[in-house]
Every structure is written in C-alpha cells, then in structure tokens.
Amino acid sequence: MVTGSTFDVEALGWFARRFDPSLALENAWRLPIWKTGREALADAFGLETGSHFLRHHRGLLPQLWERQITQALRAMLLEAPDRTLERSQALISALTGPRAPRLERVDLVTADQADRMDLAVHYRTVDDQRGCLVVEAKLESELSDTQLLKYLTGLERNYPRREQRHMWVVAPRRTARTMTVLGRRENVEWKFATWRRLLLNWQRALPEDPGSDVLSLFSEIWKRTGGN
Known part of the structure; x- marks a missing residue:
C-alpha cells in the first residue's frame, strides 16, 4: 500500500522476493520515489537489461574483502x-x-x-x-x-x-x-x-x-x- 509518498516496505519486500530473489536484500528497495509493482523494481535497478548482475547466479566467488x-x-x-x-x-x-x-x-x-x-x-x-x-x-x-x-x-x-x-x-x-x-x-x-x-x-x-x-x-x- 502507498500512504502519501512512502511505500509499504513489507509489501514491496514481498514483491521483490517473488520477482527476483536477488532483490531480497535489506534496504535494497527503499528508494524515495516508486511507481507500482514490477515497473518500480525494473526502473529502480535497471532490470530492463537482458543480462543483469542482479539476475546472475551467486556463490561462485569466496567472500571478498x-x-x-x-x-x-x-x-x-x-x-x-x-x-x-x-x-x-x-x-x-x-x-x-x-x-x-x-x-x-x-x-x-x-x-x-x-x-x-x-x-x-x-x-x-x-x-x-x-x-x-x-x-x-x-x-x-x-x-x-x-x-x-x-x-x-x-x-x-x-x-x-x-x-x-x-x-x-x-x-x-x-x-x-x-x-x-x-x-x-x-x-x-x-x-x-x-x-x-x-x-x-x-x-x-x-x-x-x-x-x-x-x-x-x-x-x-x-x-x-x-x-x-
């Protein structure tokens, strides 16, 4: 739900996990201006790119310093x-x-x-x-x-x-x-x-x-x- 200009973070977090598990990171979707649903995430993170690192498989590298x-x-x-x-x-x-x-x-x-x-x-x-x-x-x-x-x-x-x-x-x-x-x-x-x-x-x-x-x-x- 949207109340004023603040997006319901819990609802957006649920959607992020459904849309792309890579986005289910704390605070990753807390941006000041949102559209709705899938378009919001795609615009915020540039997911229109076919090969995007947020869609890419993880765990191939050790933890980096x-x-x-x-x-x-x-x-x-x-x-x-x-x-x-x-x-x-x-x-x-x-x-x-x-x-x-x-x-x-x-x-x-x-x-x-x-x-x-x-x-x-x-x-x-x-x-x-x-x-x-x-x-x-x-x-x-x-x-x-x-x-x-x-x-x-x-x-x-x-x-x-x-x-x-x-x-x-x-x-x-x-x-x-x-x-x-x-x-x-x-x-x-x-x-x-x-x-x-x-x-x-x-x-x-x-x-x-x-x-x-x-x-x-x-x-x-x-x-x-x-x-x-």
Whole structure:
C-alpha cells in the first residue's frame, strides 16, 4: 500500500522476493520515489537489461574483502585488450555521468600498488589529454585523516590540472566519518558514491552482455556491500 509518498516496505519486500530473489536484500528497495509493482523494481535497478548482475547466479566467488575487490576490478578491466577501453569508459561514465571524458586509450590500471591508491585508471582522451580516475574503495574501514590528501599530492605531479583528475570514495553508505573527511577544504575534489550507485550505473554503461565473469563479480560485490 502507498500512504502519501512512502511505500509499504513489507509489501514491496514481498514483491521483490517473488520477482527476483536477488532483490531480497535489506534496504535494497527503499528508494524515495516508486511507481507500482514490477515497473518500480525494473526502473529502480535497471532490470530492463537482458543480462543483469542482479539476475546472475551467486556463490561462485569466496567472500571478498576490500583489497580483493579492487584487485578483481583491475583484473576485469584488463581481462582483454579489446575490452579494457570499453569497460574503463563505462566505469568513468558510471561515476561522472554525461560529462565524463571520452577515452581514446587506457595507459595503465593499478590496484593498491606503490601509491597505495585502491584503483587507478590512467588514460588519454580523444582530444589527447592525459587523465586519471581514482576509486578509494571502502567496506568496513573508514577514511583516515590524511590519506586522500596524500593521494591528491601524488596525482598533482603527473596531472597538474584539476580537470585531469577524477577522484571518488566508494562505500556502502555515507557515514559521519566519511562526510567529515570529505568536507575538509583539502579534500574538495573528492566525490562520494555508494557501491549500489556505482554497480547499477556501471551495468547500464556496459554492453548488453558483459560476460559471466563481470556479472559474477558485480553480483558478489553487491552481496558483500549489502546492496547499499
């Protein structure tokens, strides 16, 4: 039942489980605006895609931790040379939106290497500009006081112009600690996204069938982050 603008969560949860068991995750369907029934779920989660990670079989991977997730995402981006550019473009578009730079090539993808950045995609755009996308991935741990500034200081040496840098903190939810650190003046360039937003938008930006390995990985990350 709908009372004002609030959907009856219990009723929607029952429908979610009937429609797709993958959606039966706590809080996964609590969105502010709903249509009714099946259309609501399809619109909210982009289920119009034929091959969607929320429809994909789970349990193929062990429980993933932060470093394992970023290493797995790096491996996915580098799985095949002809897919690296496509998947990297989809990633930066998922986070940045319509104004995302258009990539010509990807020069390097790192995950938790010497610079300690969780995931970094170094690229060149179609108008021959160098740039870097950084994802600081969080699960249980919180941001430290200085890590984001250290990353920025390192990036500025190779990417001196602000438009060359796209830096995101991705976590299951906004915590008071996260927003306090991001609210500091020195961290103004960093943006925040939930894992739910990243995965759903990345799925939409990928080709119709990105392959079973991608779907399995997205599904396991969704499960690991609680669909938040």
